[in-house]
Amino acid sequence: MAYTKAQLFEREDIDLAALAKALSHPARIAILKKLARDNVCICGELVTDLPLAQSTVSQHLSELKKVRLIKGDIDGAKSCYCIDRTSVKRLARLLENLFEEFAEGCSTPPLITIKEKQK
Amino acid sequence: MAYTKAQLFEREDIDLAALAKALSHPARIAILKKLARDNVCICGELVTDLPLAQSTVSQHLSELKKVRLIKGDIDGAKSCYCIDRTSVKRLARLLENLFEEFAEGCSTPPLITIKEKQK
DNA sequence: CTATATTATCGTATAACTACGATATACGAC
């Protein structure tokens, strides 16, 4: 039988799932946090920081780039990556929608909302 | 060599990654949203709602339960699931931390784009 | 141009995920 039926769901759910998948490995979370801290970061720094081989780091970067959470530029022989704030905002919006539904569904206490504090 | 090195990362990153993985399939997002809307929901309703076999839905429910985003109670022959607000709050907190880091990172967009690497 | 440094990509092995049908289990009705 077929393998995935993911495309049979609602667009928004598919989008959020794709972004969540990008966050579903601690290495990629760590990469995003470092990129955020340093604002920009060359690949080599990530390789020395993470307990992973260079090719594996490159692979993780590629995944993050695929969903546009980061973008990369070539600077000489090195690659500079930075957070793509547009997509981060999109992720924040999708998460907000989700958490709103959580909040609506029940009368129990307040849910923390994801606020967008950027710039 | 080993397969996963996920456990070598920081606790918080591992936790967030695990929760994000639970959100990384549109079916599970849809399940969470329905559980939130109905506050409580029996498994059968989910099966008729989703374009998936009963066993597959049960599997997705199991994954959500594994990270405690939902909890289930047996009500006779049926199973009632509902959102676990405690874990949802934990997820919200972890996401907040992440987004805070994003916000703290520099606001200046880009760096000098030299050129596109291609092959 | 050659050598070195940096990063991306390829090939590959293994683990995990997705999905289903079949089966097991547990309950309620009878």
Added chain:
DNA sequence: GTCGTATATCGTAGTTATACGATAATATAG
């Protein structure tokens, strides 16, 4: 008890993810 319903679990096939080393590609240094 048996029958039917509702869920969970097992077995499994195919797909995707993780990880590495090896190699290719590109830029800089000499």
